[in-house]
Amino acid sequence: MSYKAPVNDMLFNIEHLARIDQIAQLPGFEEAGLETAQAVLEECARFNEEVVAPLNFDADKAPSSHSGTSVTTSKGFKEAYKQYTEGGWQGLQHPADFGGQGLPKTIGAACGEMLNSANLSFALCPLLTDGAIEALLTAGSDDLKATYLEKLVAGEWTGTMNLTEPQAGSDLAQVRTRAEPQPDGTYKVFGTKIFITYGEHDMADNIVHLVLARVQGAPEGVKGISLFVVPKFLVGKDGSAGERNDVYCVSIEHKMGIKASPTAVLQFGDKGGAVGYLVGEENRGLEYMFIMMNAARYAVGVQGIAIAERAYQKAVAYAKDRVQSRPVDGSVKGSATIIHHPDVRRMLMTMRALTEGCRAMASTAAAAYDAAHHHPDAEVRKQNQAFYEFMVPLVKGYSTEMSLEVTDLGVQVHGGMGFIEETGAAQYYRDAKILTIYEGTTAIQANDLVGRKTARDGGQGAKALAAQIETTEKQLAGGNDDAQAVARRLKAAREAFVDVVDFIAAQSKGDPNAAYAGSVPYLLLTGNLVAGWQLGRALLAAQTQLGQGSDDAFMKAKIVTARFYADHILTRVPATRDAIVEGAASVMALPQEAF
Amino acid sequence: MSYKAPVNDMLFNIEHLARIDQIAQLPGFEEAGLETAQAVLEECARFNEEVVAPLNFDADKAPSSHSGTSVTTSKGFKEAYKQYTEGGWQGLQHPADFGGQGLPKTIGAACGEMLNSANLSFALCPLLTDGAIEALLTAGSDDLKATYLEKLVAGEWTGTMNLTEPQAGSDLAQVRTRAEPQPDGTYKVFGTKIFITYGEHDMADNIVHLVLARVQGAPEGVKGISLFVVPKFLVGKDGSAGERNDVYCVSIEHKMGIKASPTAVLQFGDKGGAVGYLVGEENRGLEYMFIMMNAARYAVGVQGIAIAERAYQKAVAYAKDRVQSRPVDGSVKGSATIIHHPDVRRMLMTMRALTEGCRAMASTAAAAYDAAHHHPDAEVRKQNQAFYEFMVPLVKGYSTEMSLEVTDLGVQVHGGMGFIEETGAAQYYRDAKILTIYEGTTAIQANDLVGRKTARDGGQGAKALAAQIETTEKQLAGGNDDAQAVARRLKAAREAFVDVVDFIAAQSKGDPNAAYAGSVPYLLLTGNLVAGWQLGRALLAAQTQLGQGSDDAFMKAKIVTARFYADHILTRVPATRDAIVEGAASVMALPQEAF
Incomplete structure (x- = not known):
């Protein structure tokens, strides 16, 4: 098996650090005790180990491809995604009102780690959908919620975040995509967005782009940015995806890693304007986008833990198998598996300790999130919210930076074989490097x-x-x-x-x-x-x-x-x-x- | 220009740290003063900036390819290599007796850095040839020297190091390639060697493989290993490459980086035995190989400095060009180039300081090498040899590990663009990772x-x-x-x-x-x-x-x-x-x- 989910470690954190017993006392989480956590995690482990993980290596070698305005994802992705949606995994943490299971983040984060360990490129699609759901839940009108949320929560449609433009990366004040108000209350959106993860693909019936743009006459800078829903297919009265909207993928990037995840350049409005629907109020787009980003930042931190875990498992397996040289302490006569050697042990322990440390941090942060959203006492909510917000840059920043160290050591444990693409360790090294960059460096x-x-x-x-x-x-x-x-x-x-x-x-x-x-x-x-x-x-x-x-x-x-x-x-x-x-x-x- | 050799910094080290004035007082180095160093470095800079560096990016995208038993190197390599040999660069540090220029390592190391900055994959071929020359100079018979050294020093023929086998990586005691003595004093060599850098290519008329193998009946372990010269083409009486020897490239590796350098699997003796010539005495092969390895380890350390320098230059250029966000100190109204931002500055300074620190260390070590080999006083030679030998693992180990940090920061300075292969920063990140592995992890x-x-x-x-x-x-x-x-x-x-x-x-x-x-x-x-x-x-x-x-x-x-x-x-x-x-x-x- 190429990946074995660390269910024991996750449950240990959930029980002893996140204190699921306390979370299960919060209104809405009555069913979410340790037993539920265990059942969900075990089922999630099975799915990711058996369905998603085996696709990871081949997808790196045969990434998503672009032709015309469409993108074909790597072999097996479409089928695995179907199983992902059928298993209800997209809705794990989302409200039952829209078809979700309403489980705490404490459980959801562990499941997210598994999906990302199994396949970082694949997992990005659900990760972005989660962000879109968060934004619509927080700021979307009842109409928008009714139109989009059930489909997104089911995973039938997927979501994207459209922030970056060539001149606007970390500096969103420079966004130039513009939105022109129409008499019917919609907008026409014009502009180019780059680095749009899963901006185009073939795994779902519709793609719901959440797009930052400026309405004509808006103030300069970040206070003049609004957020729009721009679906790939306009949604008909019956709720199904209908007419094609004027947003097209013009190319995808050739990247060092996460090659299987299509990173699109999207062109809005070249055929008269892409129909967009305002989310919340005009000029408050950045505020809403931060909701998505905070969810996504935490999730990217979990990606760091996930790729570190996968790299660790691969390195351990190799170290237990590869025979080379005598142990310095003479404990074995003749050559031994390299796990006997102190420096290999140091590398494996460093990988393990960093991964477990960040997992523990993320689990504790998730518990604070749950309390911040569900605790009956406002003061407790506030404290937990402050704690969680302090944790988000740490979970994102530290877990991803440590994943560079861990995936580097993962290659190093393999020696020369680590540098050969066939081995697979190099992929983790390449994949991990995006994590310290996207969703905010x-x-x-x-x-x-x-x-x-x-x-x-x-x-x-x-x-x-x-x-x-x-x-x-x-x-x-x-x-x-x-x-x-x-x-x-x-x-x-x-x-x-x-x-x-x-x-x-x-x-x-x-x-x-x-x-x-x-x-x-x-x-x-x-x-x-x-x-x-x-x-x-x-x-x-x-x-x-x-x-x-x-x-x-x-x-x-x-x-x-x-x-x-x-x-x-x-x-x-x-x-x-x-x-x-x-x-x-x-x-x-x-x-x-x-x- | 994609690369500008840091001639000033190199000359500063050569003058003030390596003390070229003292080296020029050593017998044999009378001509090798600061003026010579400057002239050589400037010429070397021009060659590498104009001829070698421009090939680096494209060669990564279109690496060396293997077909049958032959390897075609990347576009432009053959022509650039011809210019390299015509310029006499291969012979820079080698004895005048064999056509070299006999310059000190203090100067040669700086030139080596330039070649590696310009193109790590390209530079590996000369690097291995240097090792073969060292081994033959030290342990080769007069016959072997006469047959091979002039061609190698001229760069007309290239050299390789054949150590690794599937079961013998860091642990050379496991070498199984065998050599059978023949009545004419030659040997027949049989076995498989892997990870042979430039083990096959089209840039030179002959390839001189230096091969570790066991003679029948030799003791177990490292004390039973001998070193052989196994040329790709047997050398005729007239000194030219003649009949094809029984050593063939069966495949090349698909690697994460240094893609343009062919890493060969070589099969010896499948058609009756590859003709090999013993270097020095039987069973002393490892000792001789260490001569090559010590030269190569220092050179790989220089590769670390070289790739760090190149990554630094690219990051500086981007940081001076890319406009994004307002400086926190308000020194610029509106957006500024990102070099204004403290964290970008911290990254650039870290890259710079690590690179300059390791360059200074390598330059000082090179001076000790020169004194160890040329000083008239035996005690001074001994002291310098001890210092140099202490430095070799540091130059190799520290400079290459720091190159991982520097190339990581190089990608990070570029933000999302750094992860796109088109930008070029990612190549340095991928290339550098081999440096902490080969020639001894x-x-x-x-x-x-x-x-x-x-x-x-x-x-x-x-x-x-x-x-x-x-x-x-x-x-x-x-x-x-x-x-x-x-x-x-x-x-x-x-x-x-x-x-x-x-x-x-x-x-x-x-x-x-x-x-x-x-x-x-x-x-x-x-x-x-x-x-x-x-x-x-x-x-x-x-x-x-x-x-x-x-x-x-x-x-x-x-x-x-x-x-x-x-x-x-x-x-x-x-x-x-x-x-x-x-x-x-x-x-x-x-x-x-x-x-």
């Missing part, structure tokens, strides 16, 4: 973390997080050697974090270059700390479970992994503090002309 | 550093290096703010290094798993320290030059870059110490079955 996540999440409240939210971490440290400090070691590393990292928070809060007004010079290092430091913290919590839970009839081998492995993370990864944090706090000036010291 | 380099270079003498050599670094620290400590800052970081890093050296020397016998668990981190730490040290020396030299009629802008940039390196990269060292010294146990703590 790591720098964009870091700007969010520095600006909105840290400097805006003078670092108060960040310090509240530090206080929570300190509580875990104290619990760990009373434990055994492993727990105490983790406590020490966590304390050093948390103190470094607070130093950086103070620095950023102090500099952000007076010397913004200094604050932002350390933005990405600050994000990585914070993600590292939070993932380490969650593994600290995991260690405490695992120690409690030992000898209690749970899977002791799993619990022991969790403890070892948490310890490894603390020794080898959390230790990076204080160094990063020094670079941020003392090194800001040297970032900007070289004049532009000297580059 | 980073772990193999680290084993060398831990075992032969550190533990064997109880850390004495390593500590002698630390003492040299301390001398530079003291010089820096008396300088201005920048110098003092670098001194502080260097001191902390050097102390951490000594801690690790003590740890490794202490553990290598009693607990080898603990010593080797930290082997790669130790290599990275040491490479980081040595590169930072050389930039510290560079800073001192640059400050002396300021206002003395040199290029002041260059000198100021060097100072800023050294400071950045100290603040942002040297700061990683103490963290790595903690992971090695305190984290060894957790590397091996997870039982194999728990993976």
Whole structure:
């Protein structure tokens, strides 16, 4: 089997870190206890292991292709997608009102990881549909909801996000696509959008494009951007896809990775104007798009965890199979499988610890999301919302950056074979690199973390997080050697974090270059700390479970992994503090002309 | 222009770090002063910028192809290679006795960097030829030298290294290719070799394979391996390539990167036996192969610097061109080129500092090589040889690992465009990944550093290096703010290094798993320290030059870059110490079955 879903680890997080027992007490989630989680995850694992994962390698070698205005997806995608929709997977987290199953994100995120581990390129289509659903749920009129949501939730139609234009990447103020109001209340949309994931394909009956555009006379910049629904096929009175709309795929990109996912250039309005329907109010498009983006950013973070897990599994399998050289400790006479060698073990442990750390962080964030949306107490909702929002750039930024390290190590474990495309490890290395770029580069996540999440409240939210971490440290400090070691590393990292928070809060007004010079290092430091913290919590839970009839081998492995993370990864944090706090000036010291 | 050779930086290193004035005092190098270096580098720059670099992108898209037993290289390679040989570039560092120019490695390494920046795939062919020349010079009989060296030094024929077999990668003890002695003193060679770079191609009249094989009855393991010359065409009495030998290319690999360089599977002896000529004595093959490998390992380190430089130049060009978003410091009203943004600047500075640091390290190592081979005083030769040998795993291991970070940042600076193959940044990311694998993975380099270079003498050599670094620290400590800052970081890093050296020397016998668990981190730490040290020396030299009629802008940039390196990269060292010294146990703590 090319992929085996880590159901045990996911359920451990769901039970002990996300606390599904508490989530199941929230209104609307009464059925969503641990048993439900287990049943859903096991079924999801089966589907992804058997149906989706086997398509991954071949699809990379024979990507989606473009001809005329249509795109043919890789072999097997259409059939697998049909099974995906028939299994109801698209609706997992969406409201029952529109045909979904209304399960918590805590469960949905784990399922999302599996789909992405199985096939990153395939999984992008549902990921974008989720975003479109979120946007319409939040800002769409009743009409739009009635027309589109059931089809999207069922996965019969898919969604896209149309933000980027050649001159407008990270800077959406530059969007030039324009929308002209029509007498019937619709708009005609004109312009070119690039980098549109699944902007054209053959897996669904209709594609619902969510498009940023400017209405004539709108203010300059981001305050003049509106959001439109522009379906590939106009929807008839009977609710079915009818007449072709004036939006066409003119080409798809040749990319380094995620080759099977078609990345389209879409042309709107070359034949008189694409019919668009305003979402919400004019000029509030960016606000609505952020709803999609926040959902998508979290999901892309999960993609990082997913590709890391897949790379880890492949590396472990190779390390257990490949025989080469004698172990340095003489434990085997003659050649041994390379998993005996300390440096291979170090690589595998690094891969494992990073992956489990980020998974734990994402699971905890998902629980906060669920509480933020379902808790009866407004104050609790607010706290959880703040926690979740702080986590989004970390889940996105840190999990994806770590996936580069993990997929690199995955190739490295394979040695020369890793560089040969036939082996498959190289695909993960190539695929992963998009994750630090799309849905906002790591720098964009870091700007969010520095600006909105840290400097805006003078670092108060960040310090509240530090206080929570300190509580875990104290619990760990009373434990055994492993727990105490983790406590020490966590304390050093948390103190470094607070130093950086103070620095950023102090500099952000007076010397913004200094604050932002350390933005990405600050994000990585914070993600590292939070993932380490969650593994600290995991260690405490695992120690409690030992000898209690749970899977002791799993619990022991969790403890070892948490310890490894603390020794080898959390230790990076204080160094990063020094670079941020003392090194800001040297970032900007070289004049532009000297580059 | 797609590539501009950094001649100024190279000459600065050659003058101030490698001290070409001292090299020019060595017997045989009397003509090799700064003026010669400048003339050679400028000519080399022109050739690589104009002839080799323009082929790089297209060759990646239309790689070498295999048909029957022959390989056709990418468009333009054959013609460019002809110009390369006509320019005498292959013979740059090789003895005048065989038609070379006998220039020091200090100059040759800089030229090698240019060729590799221009086109990594193309440059591999000469790189392997250099290795074959080294092996024959050291261990070949007069006959072999007379038959092969002039042609190789001229580049008319090319060389290969045939080590790897499917079961024998890092572990050469497993080599199974066999050689049967013939009555005429030749051998017949039978076996399969894989991953043979330029094992077949159409750029030269003959290919001289250097092949590891076992003579019948040889001892088991590495002590039973001999080295053979197996030419593609047998050489006639007149010295020209004649009858086809029984070695054929059966396929070439599909790789993630360096696609234009054919990586061959070679079959020896399927038609009765490939004629081979023993190099040196039987069963000493590995020893000779290490001569090739040490040359090749240094050269692969230079490849890391080269691809990093190219990625840096591309990222700088994009950052100066791409307009997106307002600077956070308000220095520009409206959108600005992205080089204004602190995080882009941080990425560019990181790329620059890593590249310059590794270049400085390689240049200093090259000077030691030259002194080790040409100094009249045996004791000085010995010291320089020891220094050079300590440097080889660092130049190879650290420069290539850093090239992964630099090429990653290169893609990241480009945002979404970086992931599109048309842009070209992705190629560097894909190409670089082989560098940490071939000619000995980073772990193999680290084993060398831990075992032969550190533990064997109880850390004495390593500590002698630390003492040299301390001398530079003291010089820096008396300088201005920048110098003092670098001194502080260097001191902390050097102390951490000594801690690790003590740890490794202490553990290598009693607990080898603990010593080797930290082997790669130790290599990275040491490479980081040595590169930072050389930039510290560079800073001192640059400050002396300021206002003395040199290029002041260059000198100021060097100072800023050294400071950045100290603040942002040297700061990683103490963290790595903690992971090695305190984290060894957790590397091996997870039982194999728990993976």
